[in-house]
Amino acid sequence: MIRGILIEKTAGGQTARLADIDDGQLPAGDVTVDVAWSTLNYKDALAITGSSPVVRSFPMVPGIDFAGTVAASDNPAFRPGDSVVLNGWGVGEKHWGGLATRARVSADWLIPLPAAFSPRQAMSVGTAGYTAMLCVLALEKHGVKPGDGEVLVTGANGGVGTVAIAVLSKLGYRVVASTGRPQEAAFLTSLGAAAIIDRAELSAPGRPLGKERWAGAVDTVGSHTLANVCASLRYGGTVAACGLAQGLDFPATVAPFILRGITLAGIDSVMRPKADRLEAWSRLATDLDPSALDLITHGIGLEDVIATAGDLLAGKVRGRVAVRVA
Numbered sequence: 001m002i003r004g005i006l007i008e009k010t011a012g013g014q015t016a017r018l019a020d021i022d023d024g025q026l027p028a029g030d031v032t033v034d035v036a037w038s039t040l041n042y043k044d045a046l047a048i049t050g051s052s053p054v055v056r057s058f059p060m061v062p063g064i065d066f067a068g069t070v071a072a073s074d075n076p077a078f079r080p081g082d083s084v085v086l087n088g089w090g091v092g093e094k095h096w097g098g099l100a101t102r103a104r105v106s107a108d109w110l111i112p113l114p115a116a117f118s119p120r121q122a123m124s125v126g127t128a129g130y131t132a133m134l135c136v137l138a139l140e141k142h143g144v145k146p147g148d149g150e151v152l153v154t155g156a157n158g159g160v161g162t163v164a165i166a167v168l169s170k171l172g173y174r175v176v177a178s179t180g181r182p183q184e185a186a187f188l189t190s191l192g193a194a195a196i197i198d199r200a201e202l203s204a205p206g207r208p209l210g211k212e213r214w215a216g217a218v219d220t221v222g223s224h225t226l227a228n229v230c231a232s233l234r235y236g237g238t239v240a241a242c243g244l245a246q247g248l249d250f251p252a253t254v255a256p257f258i259l260r261g262i263t264l265a266g267i268d269s270v271m272r273p274k275a276d277r278l279e280a281w282s283r284l285a286t287d288l289d290p291s292a293l294d295l296i297t298h299g300i301g302l303e304d305v306i307a308t309a310g311d312l313l314a315g316k317v318r319g320r321v322a323v324r325v326a
């Protein structure tokens with residue numbers, strides 16, 4: 001038997017519970033992993049609460065990330081005892097995920113656990129942190145340099161936002177954090193934010209073009225916020241857009257694109273090719289201070305996952321949540 005979170009379909013929708021599950025029910029895959037740590041991302045919270053149709057087949061073990069040890073492998077790329085990490089690939093959505101003591105997956109989805117991180121630290125990073133790094137890489141690839149001016153991070157207290165602030169500030173950028181929780185200003189400053197703005201400044205419908213302010217931005221919020229960020233990017237600036245915490249809509253005009261040559265770089269972490277994942281994890285190993293991870297993360301057990309998922313969607317969780325599974 002394995003122990004994990006199980007989401008089942010009901011007449012009225014879906015329900016999630018902590019359950020003992022027959023490991024004969026594990027899905028097909030060439031590598032079986034003893035999961036040590038998982039995490040709770042925004043998408044996991046949506047899946048567990050059923051607030052959004054994240055789960056595509058039932059029953060489902062959620063958890064889009066895990067870190068653990070290979071227990072058995074039919075693939076020469078991995079041997080029993082290897083430490084591995086998984087992020088995304090539809091795991092926890094259409095293939096059983098990391099919020100259970102054992103997982104069975106395709107070897108193609110696994111990467112070696114970077115030496116810089118323990119399994120817990122890797123899950124402190126998780127999809128949120130790996131996505132933050134993909135956003136930073138996108139800014140770099142579009143030529144945004146530390147000396148160019150202020151860089152904005154929206155959804156600052158969230159998982160993506162906190163890691164983005166920590167990495168960008170370590171790289172020498174002057175980071176401005178946009179948040180709806182001004183009471184967390186000291187925390188955001190301790191991560192490296194040079195200034196804090198109220199997210200209300202960005203969340204209402206705005207003008208097609210605003211004052212040029214940001215050399216670059218990491219946006220986790222979407223909707224009017226992303227439109228306003230585009231309108232206030234400096235000439236030639238770039239925003240890496242990865243999230244929809246405010247909304248899925250994007251009520252913008254083409255003005256900043258055709259008059260200021262800005263770039264909107266879309267970031268998907270789920271189906272990202274392996275080479276990009278390895279680059280992101282290797283950069284996290286050098287550009288994310290482990291002490292920042294300690295500041296950002298709090299640990300919970302499997303028994304706390306369902307309640308914490310509700311808190312996360314209610315905006316009550318700060319930073320990252322690592323889940324002890326083993």
Ligand code: NDP
Nearest residue numbers: 042131155156157158159160179180243244245246268269
């Ligand atoms: P969290 O829930 O940890 O953080 C989201 C943050 O957004 C909150 O902490 C809050 O920050 C802010 N926020 C919440 N509601 C609103 C609102 N109505 N208007 C403006 N800001 C709001 O989520 P994550 O950081 O893990 O993920 C952020 C987004 O990125 C999510 O939409 C998620 O789905 C997406 N994502 C996308 C990925 C991809 O591959 N593209 C991968 C990972 C995440 P504060 O309190 O500071 O204002």
